[in-house]
Amino acid sequence: MIRVQNITKRFGNYPALHGIDLEIQPGEFIALLGPSGSGKTTLLRIIAGLEFQDEGHVYFDGQDVSDIPVGKRNVGFVFQQYALFRHMTVADNIAFGLSVRKARLRPAKAEIKERAQELLRVVQLEGLGDRYPGQLSGGQRQRVALARALAIEPSLLLLDEPFGALDAKVRKDLRRWLRDLHKQMGLTSIFVTHDQEEALELADRVVVMDHGRIDQIGTPEQVYMEPATAFVSHFVGETNRLPDGRHIRPHDIEIVTAASGRGEGQLLVDNVFRKGGAWRVEGRLHGSETIVEIDVDAHEPPPGIGQTVAIAARRARTFALAEEA
Amino acid sequence: MRRHAPGTESRTAQVLLIGLALTFLAFFLMLPLVAVFSEALKQGIRPFLDAVTNPDAFSAIRLTLIIAAISVPLNMVFGLAASWAITKFSFPGKNLLLTLIDLPFSVSPVVSGLIFVLLFGAQGLLGPWLSAHGVKIIFAVPGIILATVFITFPFVARELIPLMMEQGKDDEEAALSLGANGWQTFWHVTLPNIRWGLLYGVLLCNARAMGEFGAVSVVSGHIRGETNTMPLHVEILYNEYDFVGAFAVASLLAALALVTLVLKSVLEWRFDLHSGASH
Numbered sequence: 001m002i003r004v005q006n007i008t009k010r011f012g013n014y015p016a017l018h019g020i021d022l023e024i025q026p027g028e029f030i031a032l033l034g035p036s037g038s039g040k041t042t043l044l045r046i047i048a049g050l051e052f053q054d055e056g057h058v059y060f061d062g063q064d065v066s067d068i069p070v071g072k073r074n075v076g077f078v079f080q081q082y083a084l085f086r087h088m089t090v091a092d093n094i095a096f097g098l099s100v101r102k103a104r105l106r107p108a109k110a111e112i113k114e115r116a117q118e119l120l121r122v123v124q125l126e127g128l129g130d131r132y133p134g135q136l137s138g139g140q141r142q143r144v145a146l147a148r149a150l151a152i153e154p155s156l157l158l159l160d161e162p163f164g165a166l167d168a169k170v171r172k173d174l175r176r177w178l179r180d181l182h183k184q185m186g187l188t189s190i191f192v193t194h195d196q197e198e199a200l201e202l203a204d205r206v207v208v209m210d211h212g213r214i215d216q217i218g219t220p221e222q223v224y225m226e227p228a229t230a231f232v233s234h235f236v237g238e239t240n241r242l243p244d245g246r247h248i249r250p251h252d253i254e255i256v257t258a259a260s261g262r263g264e265g266q267l268l269v270d271n272v273f274r275k276g277g278a279w280r281v282e283g284r285l286h287g288s289e290t291i292v293e294i295d296v297d298a299h300e301p302p303p304g305i306g307q308t309v310a311i312a313a314r315r316a317r318t319f320a321l322a323e324e325a
Numbered sequence: 326m327r328r329h330a331p332g333t334e335s336r337t338a339q340v341l342l343i344g345l346a347l348t349f350l351a352f353f354l355m356l357p358l359v360a361v362f363s364e365a366l367k368q369g370i371r372p373f374l375d376a377v378t379n380p381d382a383f384s385a386i387r388l389t390l391i392i393a394a395i396s397v398p399l400n401m402v403f404g405l406a407a408s409w410a411i412t413k414f415s416f417p418g419k420n421l422l423l424t425l426i427d428l429p430f431s432v433s434p435v436v437s438g439l440i441f442v443l444l445f446g447a448q449g450l451l452g453p454w455l456s457a458h459g460v461k462i463i464f465a466v467p468g469i470i471l472a473t474v475f476i477t478f479p480f481v482a483r484e485l486i487p488l489m490m491e492q493g494k495d496d497e498e499a500a501l502s503l504g505a506n507g508w509q510t511f512w513h514v515t516l517p518n519i520r521w522g523l524l525y526g527v528l529l530c531n532a533r534a535m536g537e538f539g540a541v542s543v544v545s546g547h548i549r550g551e552t553n554t555m556p557l558h559v560e561i562l563y564n565e566y567d568f569v570g571a572f573a574v575a576s577l578l579a580a581l582a583l584v585t586l587v588l589k590s591v592l593e594w595r596f597d598l599h600s601g602a603s604h
Contacts, residue, residue: 048502050498050501050502069501070498070501070502071501071502071503071504071505071506072504075502076502077498077499077502079495079498079499081495083495083496083498083499084499085496085499085500085513085514085517086518087517087518096500096503096505096513097503097504097505100500100503100504100505100506100509100513101504148499148503149502149503151503152503152504
């Protein structure tokens with residue numbers, strides 16, 4: 001089990017993390033989700049031992065590793081830009097962690113080679129061992145970086161924006177593949193992302209961060225359906241903020257007939273377009289400049305642009321004022 | 326008037342620009358270089374060989390090579406250490422260090438030489454203490470080495486700092502995270518990443534170490550056969566109207582520079598190939 005206790009970190013005068021507490025169970029897949037500057041990467045680097053906290057402790061299985069450097073924590077770290085050694089072949093990159101071990105702990109040369117081949121198979125890059133990183137595509141480099149991190153049989157796998165530098169199609173494929181790999185190998189993994197879709201799709205639990213604090217820890221379902229703060233509600237999924245302080249998801253607003261008497265407000269429709277399996281209706285709330293987005297079932301006819309329709313909330317949330325960012 | 330897309334200047338302009346550049350090169354670089362070699366060989370190969378193998382000339386060549394052999398490795402290590410510290414760590418006084426590295430470039434070499442005279446000379450700060458202990462620095466080889474190390478310090482660091490800054494520290498962090506120690510990280514990851522830049526800096530450093538005149542002139546004392554380097558020897562011969570001798574030694578110095586230049590071009594070519602393959 002990984003335990004992060006009351007971690008605080010400043011860079012000069014800039015406070016990066018305030019009193020972070022987090023517990024991670026063995027085998028969990030955790031996403032650190034937040035905008036840039038939220039402190040998510042700093043937290044990941046502190047867990048890795050690449051950065052050191054000003055206050056607080058990090059425990060691996062009850063052992064205090066707060067002052068232990070990265071090389072002795074037995075963590076696999078996958079860098080955002082992969083950080084592959086460009087002058088080494090793919091196989092040598094993967095073997096690096098084993099080759100630099102002290103003679104007494106180092107496997108025989110043949111064994112290291114075999115292990116590298118095995119890992120190439122795991123990441124589905126068989127036969128590319130003799131290539132150099134410069135000759136690989138982005139997705140392939142990413143998998144080499146992963147294989148290199150796995151070669152040392154880490155007790156914890158840490159990934160910094162693992163899909164950030166890839167195009168959309170490759171990203172989706174790799175995402176699915178990584179989740180399967182995580183399950184197969186029974187790893188404990190933490191990844192950093194600013195992409196809520198990625199976090200919700202992959203993670204067992206999502207840690208939503210903002211301004212160096214954790215706003216919420218929960219399953220994707222909890223974080224999406226029961227956002228703890230206004231920030232979470234807006235960062236994870238889309239949310240309309242109404243002048244009366246209510247926060248409503250686009251699919252939680254319905255268009256009602258004036259005759260039903262359920263209308264809570266009038267919307268002047270500015271734009272209607274297809275968004276996935278629904279119509280996205282954008283408009284301004286009557287009597288204010290508040291822009292409201294609504295999802296309408298694609299099987300129903302959408303309202304016309306320029307029309308005014310009555311709307312009602314199916315489900316809305318309010319947050320304490322102090323949390324309104 | 327005809328209009329041109331950028332980069333497609335008229336034929337005349339192209340010819341004019343290229344011609345101008347070539348003429349400039351011919352007059353200010355090629356001509357003097359040819360002159361040095363032709364003056365040296367003016368009276369045939371015999372006087373040239375005599376001038377080069379003369380004991381004083383021989384001692385100057387030897388001293389120059391010794392100076393380079395000591396100061397270049399030293400500055401390779403200093404330059405590496407400074408670049409490493411500046412690009413991979415953050416610490417107070419980092420900007421000051423960056424500025425200090427440039428100091429030898431911005432100060433006149435004569436002043437640099439004088440600094441050492443003021444420090445270690447007979448009338449200098451540490452002079453009396455040094456002479457009491459029988460250590461001779463000024464007007465001796467140690468002084469020349471000190472001055473040369475000072476003058477040539479920026480070459481390696483200046484070459485490496487932008488390169489290492491651009492490369493960042495991800496590779497080093499990756500190596501550390503995989504369990505490599507500091508030395509393994511440097512040897513297997515950092516050094517291969519910077520090897521061409523390092524070699525290039527070392528070559529420039531070497532060229533200057535062998536060619537430095539001003540600072541060395543101040544601290545050397547011009548003792549023939551003892552503290553004369555090749556540039557100083559050239560000047561002495563020239564002042565004595567021994568033109569063949571002066572130009573013979575000068576042509577040797579120029580030849581050393583040319584070798585350095587050719588090496589540099591070869592390295593640049595390889596460097597391009599290398600970076601071409603990795604992007």
